[in-house]
Amino acid sequence: NAGVTQTPKFQVLKTGQSMTLQCAQDMNHNSMYWYRQDPGMGLRLIYYSASEGTTDKGEVPNGYNVSRLNKREFSLRLESAAPSQTSVYFCASMEGTARDGYTFGSGTRLTVV
Amino acid sequence: GDSVTQMEGPVTLSEEACLTINCTYTATGYPSLFWYVQYPGEGLQLLLKATKADDKGSNKGFEATYRKETTSFHLEKGSVQVSDSAVYFCALLLGVDYKLSFGAGTTVTVRA
Numbered sequence: 001n002a003g004v005t006q007t008p009k010f011q012v013l014k015t016g017q018s019m020t021l022q023c024a025q026d027m028n029h030n031s032m033y034w035y036r037q038d039p040g041m042g043l044r045l046i047y048y049s050a051s052e053g054t055t056d057k058g059e060v061p062n063g064y065n066v067s068r069l070n071k072r073e074f075s076l077r078l079e080s081a082a083p084s085q086t087s088v089y090f091c092a093s094m095e096g097t098a099r100d101g102y103t104f105g106s107g108t109r110l111t112v113v
Numbered sequence: 114g115d116s117v118t119q120m121e122g123p124v125t126l127s128e129e130a131c132l133t134i135n136c137t138y139t140a141t142g143y144p145s146l147f148w149y150v151q152y153p154g155e156g157l158q159l160l161l162k163a164t165k166a167d168d169k170g171s172n173k174g175f176e177a178t179y180r181k182e183t184t185s186f187h188l189e190k191g192s193v194q195v196s197d198s199a200v201y202f203c204a205l206l207l208g209v210d211y212k213l214s215f216g217a218g219t220t221v222t223v224r225a
Contacts, residue, residue, distance in 0.1 A: 004156075031211055042202060042215040043157075050210050058212070090156055094211055099164065101147045101206060102213055104156040 002026050006091050006105035013081045013112045021076040021108050023091030031094045032074035033102065034058075034066060036087040043090065049074055081112045115140045119203045119216035126193055126223050134188040134219045136177075136203035144205040146170075146179055146186040147213070151200040160188075160201070193223045 004025045030051050035043040045058030049068040065077045092102035120135040145164045149157040161170030166181035175190045203216040
């Protein structure tokens with residue numbers, strides 16, 4: 001099925017460990033986004049990539065890095081995980097005219113202990 | 114900055130009751146407005162949208178009208194079902210980088 005694929009779906013990390021969340025879309029969308037979802041706070045933008053080769057900080061970028069590997073893939077890296085990064089992470093993509101908003105992946109539930 | 118405020122939940126309803134979730138926005142320009150729905154354990158799905166003033170978005174029995182004069186985009190459904198139990202997010206999209214700004218979400222539970 002066409003859409004946004006995120007891996008892994010669940011992950012438990014120890015404080016200080018690193019990991020990369022993977023995201024790929026097969027809809028030929030230009031823009032890709034990483035959000036985190038926390039109870040009572042909605043979704044907050046971490047980083048985004050308006051086009052292949054560009055990345056920009058969102059609202060809550062501290063502690064994260066991203067790579068837009070190609071048009072399809074946009075990864076999120078936690079270099080040294082902290083308990084405050086326990087959250088559900090969503091990747092999304094959008095076609096150029098924005099008329100349909102975003103297409104979201106199913107999320108990665110990350111717990112940092 | 115651009116922002117969205119939606120009514121706090123949780124909201125609990127009986128089947129066939131009417132549902133209204135209020136959403137207001139603050140934006141410097143003319144945003145597109147969206148409602149997304151998140152069913153338990155899943156990602157967000159687009160429920161409906163409106164791209165200009167007075168547009169009405171509708172889907173699955175839900176409706177919302179883009180009211181520029183009141184900067185609102187309230188979500189309504191006349192008769193809810195148990196399957197409508199979910200978290201609903203209001204969002205606005207504005208700017209050249211097309212970043213969506215979300216409200217905090219409203220959890221709706223419909224009881225049989």
